[in-house]
Amino acid sequence: MDWRDEGIVLAARPHGEGAAVVQLLTRDHGRHAGLMHGGDSRSKRGIVQPGNLVDAVWRARLTEHLGRYTIEPVRHVAAQFMDDPARLAALSAACAVVEAVIPEREPHPGLYAATGALLDALSGGERDIWPAVYIQWELGLLHELGFGLDLGSCAATGETENLIYVSPRTGRAVSRAAGEPYRERMLTLPSFLRPDGRGGGADDADFAAGLKLTGFFLARHAFDPLDRGLPAARERLDVLISRSSESTESPSADC
């Protein structure tokens, strides 16, 4: 049997001398692995860099086989921001998280579209848009896994204004007044995620708060059941942004 689909490269592991086992997030076939002959060769290694958009043909005698990929490049995404450590770290983190938590061969067209939008944002020139898109992407991933957060109204009072916390217990937003007694235990709701927030972009402090928020729930709902921590690439993104946020003065004093 065989199929043809578009996909995003998540990982390529060397197999034998020149081949690679390539993991793709495909539009119609979900996360799907396959053997690519020459995938680890000098001429083809560039095609299967994480984040690249590809056109893939998968063939196998039986559906349960690993199968073989024939992959053509569509867009080299990572090459567009190799010199930007934060964007590169975000790309690596996104690929590592998807590879770890999305079950194989289960279509997630919504996640595929969202990941495509994330890659577009990472490739775009605007500095302040992609961090917000990244956090929205992780929130979407949590939703896709069945653990979406409810950030629209306060869990305690139902109000939709002055939402500045997220309850680590319920994953729901909490208003300033209702959360004040428990502020030490609350997670910060970044301003760009608030219903009354400014929307659009996120500065480093907002991005760091967003990573803490989604990282907490990803760890609890997606990684703890697998008995593993967040991927090293995701941890590195967190450290990189936290350090950058500490070195610049935070303008979001209302957090």
Next chain:
Amino acid sequence: MSTPEIERLADLLAKLPGLGPRSARRAVLHLIKRPGQLMQPLAEAIASAANAIRTCTNCGNVDTVDPCRICDDPERDRSVICVIEDVADLWALERTASYGGNYHVLGGTLSALDGVGPEDLRIGRLVDRAKSAQVTEIILATNATVAGQTTAHYITERLADAGVMISRLAHGVPVGGELDYLDDGTLTAALKSRREV
């Protein structure tokens, strides 16, 4: 009907890159037909190399002496260190004969997927070397891959307070390359790295 010695030799040769069981048997037959010209000298060369070759504790290069001949060469510029992933990259740079500084072989790249962290690479030793008074520049020559550049960014971060200039190899159009045949990623990198003429 081959002997156990021949079988063992073929099995070992088959583990080499580019050789499978059939080609390993052909290589064994070739060696057997030229015992004095090839087999004996090859066995001696392998035994000699196995006994003599060691990894340089300073830079990670392979040589028969420690520190290696490159680290020990007074003619080389010790103020510049070129950081590379593997010894093969060192050999490639040496072939150009256009670099006269020292090297630092990392031994791989950071890879979250394969569980390779900073502690598995020779990054700590690089930081120590960069902080020595005579070093003024570190050239990051890791591969233009996501893993290679992630490693380069991590090293840049670690060397932030070392007080040395950090540079990296240019990415772009190869010599003899035609724009029409380049992938969009390479072209984008080339455009970003353009310089005034």
